[in-house]
Amino acid sequence: MAIDLQYTPKQHALRAEARAWLEANVPREPLPSYDTAEGFEAHRHWETKLHSDRWSMVTWPQEYGGRGLDLIEWLIFEEEYYRVDAPGRVNQNGVFLFGPILMEYGTPEQKSRFLPRLASGADIWAQVWSEPQAGSDLAALRTTAIRDGDDYVINGHKIWSTRAVYADWGFGLFRTDGASERHRGLSYVVVPLRTPGVTVRGIPQLDGESGFAEIFFENARVPVANRIGDEGRGWSIAMATAGFERGLMLRSPARFQRTAQRLIELYRREELTRREQQTAPIDPGVAATVTQCWMDAEAYALSTYMTASRLIAGGSIGAEASLNKIFWSELDLSMHRAALAILGARAELRGLAGVEGVALAKAADEATRWMDGFLFSLAGPIYAGANEIQRNIIADRVLGMPKG
Amino acid sequence: MDFTFDEEQRLAAQSLRELLNDHCQGSDLRRAANARDLPSFEAACATRRARLAELGLAGALVPAEQGGLGLGVVDFVLLAEEAGRAALPEPLVDVEGVAHPLLATLGELGESTLQETLVGSALVLSAAPGTTVLANAAFAQYLLLSRRDDELALYRASDISLTHRESVDPLRRLSEVALHDAKPIARVTGATTSSAWQAARARSTVLNAAQLLGLGARMLEIAVAYSLERKQFGKAIGSNQAVKHALADVMVKLEFARPVVYAAAATLAPVRVAHAAVAAAEAADRAARAAIQVHGAMGYSWEVDLQFYAKRAWALAGLNGGRSAQFAAVHQSLLRGELEAQWA
Numbered sequence: 001m002a003i004d005l006q007y008t009p010k011q012h013a014l015r016a017e018a019r020a021w022l023e024a025n026v027p028r029e030p031l032p033s034y035d036t037a038e039g040f041e042a043h044r045h046w047e048t049k050l051h052s053d054r055w056s057m058v059t060w061p062q063e064y065g066g067r068g069l070d071l072i073e074w075l076i077f078e079e080e081y082y083r084v085d086a087p088g089r090v091n092q093n094g095v096f097l098f099g100p101i102l103m104e105y106g107t108p109e110q111k112s113r114f115l116p117r118l119a120s121g122a123d124i125w126a127q128v129w130s131e132p133q134a135g136s137d138l139a140a141l142r143t144t145a146i147r148d149g150d151d152y153v154i155n156g157h158k159i160w161s162t163r164a165v166y167a168d169w170g171f172g173l174f175r176t177d178g179a180s181e182r183h184r185g186l187s188y189v190v191v192p193l194r195t196p197g198v199t200v201r202g203i204p205q206l207d208g209e210s211g212f213a214e215i216f217f218e219n220a221r222v223p224v225a226n227r228i229g230d231e232g233r234g235w236s237i238a239m240a241t242a243g244f245e246r247g248l249m250l251r252s253p254a255r256f257q258r259t260a261q262r263l264i265e266l267y268r269r270e271e272l273t274r275r276e277q278q279t280a281p282i283d284p285g286v287a288a289t290v291t292q293c294w295m296d297a298e299a300y301a302l303s304t305y306m307t308a309s310r311l312i313a314g315g316s317i318g319a320e321a322s323l324n325k326i327f328w329s330e331l332d333l334s335m336h337r338a339a340l341a342i343l344g345a346r347a348e349l350r351g352l353a354g355v356e357g358v359a360l361a362k363a364a365d366e367a368t369r370w371m372d373g374f375l376f377s378l379a380g381p382i383y384a385g386a387n388e389i390q391r392n393i394i395a396d397r398v399l400g401m402p403k404g
Numbered sequence: 405m406d407f408t409f410d411e412e413q414r415l416a417a418q419s420l421r422e423l424l425n426d427h428c429q430g431s432d433l434r435r436a437a438n439a440r441d442l443p444s445f446e447a448a449c450a451t452r453r454a455r456l457a458e459l460g461l462a463g464a465l466v467p468a469e470q471g472g473l474g475l476g477v478v479d480f481v482l483l484a485e486e487a488g489r490a491a492l493p494e495p496l497v498d499v500e501g502v503a504h505p506l507l508a509t510l511g512e513l514g515e516s517t518l519q520e521t522l523v524g525s526a527l528v529l530s531a532a533p534g535t536t537v538l539a540n541a542a543f544a545q546y547l548l549l550s551r552r553d554d555e556l557a558l559y560r561a562s563d564i565s566l567t568h569r570e571s572v573d574p575l576r577r578l579s580e581v582a583l584h585d586a587k588p589i590a591r592v593t594g595a596t597t598s599s600a601w602q603a604a605r606a607r608s609t610v611l612n613a614a615q616l617l618g619l620g621a622r623m624l625e626i627a628v629a630y631s632l633e634r635k636q637f638g639k640a641i642g643s644n645q646a647v648k649h650a651l652a653d654v655m656v657k658l659e660f661a662r663p664v665v666y667a668a669a670a671t672l673a674p675v676r677v678a679h680a681a682v683a684a685a686e687a688a689d690r691a692a693r694a695a696i697q698v699h700g701a702m703g704y705s706w707e708v709d710l711q712f713y714a715k716r717a718w719a720l721a722g723l724n725g726g727r728s729a730q731f732a733a734v735h736q737s738l739l740r741g742e743l744e745a746q747w748a
Binding site: 002003004005006007008011015072076079080083254257258260261264267268271287288290291294295296297298299300301302303305306308309310312313320323326327388390391392394395396398399400401402403404 | 405406407408409410413478479624628631632639640642643644645647648649651652653655656659660661662663664666667669670671679682683731734735738739741743744745747748
């Protein structure tokens with residue numbers, strides 16, 4: 001088969017089915033932030049709703065509540081999802097990071113214990129990896145899970161754990177061999193976050209909300225049955241992209257195409273207003289950035305379709321994960337900066353929730369969405385492996401440059 | 405939806421790469437660049453030209469019923485990329501990607517010329533309306549030219565005034581083309597002619613973008629190799645993060661220009677083509693900039709072969725309106741409200 005950029009009838013049908021379902025079911029009003037108690041439960045409810053018609057994890061096998069869709073079909077679903085501005089996925093890390101690990105390394109008992117509840121939103125999962133002294137250098141982690149009979153006893157301090165403030169479970173890396181160093185002696189263990197010996201403390205983010213948390217473990221006991229995979233094999237399990245597409249699925253291109261579209265709408269509206277009011281035109285530099293952002297969002301989408309096609313044809317994912325991370329995180333930042341530049345003095349306004357129909361309130365709502373997006377986009381080049389680390393990975397593993 | 409090249413497309417590119425590995429290395433380019441006159445330039449390129457002719461690419465984009473291979477631009481894009489990788493001096497892309505299919509649109513009027521050029525006993529090139537300088541025209545027997553967009557005329561090169569002009573790229577033999585009152589062998593006018601030129605411009609733009617991808621990738625390889633070889637402070641300069649990150653950024657630019665160029669070749673949609681030109685020119689420019697910097701003072705010397713790839717990239721980046729005109733074309737689409745994701 002040569003390059004064919006047309007969708008098949010089956011793909012069109014999937015798009016139509018997803019569109020119809022989403023249009024009928026997406027909440028009319030945006031849900032409150034999932035970094036509040038109320039918003040978290042509202043988003044959990046949305047996960048349950050998605051799951052009721054098997055839209056919560058479309059690439060998962062049917063036996064686990066998915067649809068067994070391939071990556072191209074996943075991209076189509078994501079496009080429809082962002083097209084209607086559907087709510088953010090509160091269980092994102094569970095669905096895309098933990099689920100595939102469990103399917104590959106979990107025992108049948110573990111799968112039946114965790115997967116259905118993950119799929120339905122009954123359990124929301126947080127990733128428990130970083131520590132105060134183990135960020136980019138994750139292998140420096142020191143939190144121990146020492147075997148005692150049928151339990152592990154966990155002691156230590158984890159941090160920057162997204163959604164952990166309200167999440168039910170965490171999946172993470174712990175040192176099961178207290179004498180070990182670096183990548184050895186680590187195990188992949190899942191821990192309930194509401195259990196004696198576990199204290200979760202929210203950390204206010206730049207936007208004022210507690211989207212991440214630190215977690216203190218003081219003699220917290222979890223059964224050995226909570227270990228995923230072999231003892232001491234945690235590092236390779238955590239790092240395994242083995243056959244699944246973590247690097248591809250962390251951020252779908254539709255998300256950025258949707259933002260680019262909103263940016264273009266903002267730009268065109270503002271340009272028209274300034275022409276009508278005969279005020280100074282938009283800075284040509286900002287105008288050029290808007291165009292560049294559209295191009296980059298398209299480039300990311302095309303690149304993802306190309307990678308997805310290759311994976312479907314039996315290829316494997318390699319350095320794309322690092323290239324992708326750098327590209328989309330910088331694009332996201334660039335789009336939001338351009339929007340703030342266009343908004344000018346309006347950019348600092350915070351939303352006046354509930355005041356409808358007032359011009360200033362509408363402007364503030366719009367500004368708030370862009371500013372919140374901007375603040376979050378600042379985290380993009382940091383989380384999931386800082387972009388500097390991604391550049392090291394590209395240089396070392398792809399370009400074959402020597403370690404420093 | 406399947407965004408992968410097929411076996412045949414990859415194999416064709418592979419055989420061109422092998423040929424160019426044997427006959428288009430830096431030393432081969434340098435020999436041609438050092439040629440004092442046209443005959444010695446041609447002598448320096450003779451073996452490679454003969455090998456290229458044997459590759460069987462003549463008429464690649466010419467319809468089969470006119471004696472061509474009947475392929476599409478997307479079948480040629482990886483070949484153009486390979487031509488770029490090697491900074492190939494021969495106008496493979498300009499002939500097979502642009503002039504031959506354009507000549508084919510003349511139908512019976514161009515039939516005998518087409519047969520002559522397809523068997524390789526003559527060379528045809530084209531210059532879009534408004535173009536005054538044409539690379540490799542000195543080697544051509546036929547030229548497709550015009551005074552305006554809705555005219556396409558075939559001339560004998562010997563009837564056209566060609567004046568040699570120097571290029572910054574020592575491997576691009578430029579001629580200033582002046583029509584004066586030359587009489588064409590064949591001439592057509594009308595709306596279909598405008599669209600023939602438009603299609604030729606699109607092919608030229610996207611295939612030059614592919615060459616820029618190849619050039620950028622080659623410059624990145626050269627820079628990486630040099631960074632491993634060159635030692636300062638007792639270690640390879642490539643072990644420093646400042647160098648690593650600069651080259652990693654080049655790779656990001658290249659790898660996100662690549663799908664844009666391929667999609668442009670597959671669809672030939674005007675906005676995709678313009679986007680491809682911008683993205684590939686930017687990536688190649690960044691590659692040249694970083695590669696020269698990594699080479700230090702050597703990068704500014706005539707001695708390193710890097711210059712051949714960088715100069716080709718700078719030359720190609722300016723063609724078909726250049727990066728700024730292509731960027732403006734995308735921006736105009738945006739202003740007209742034409743830019744949306746296809747699912748929006």
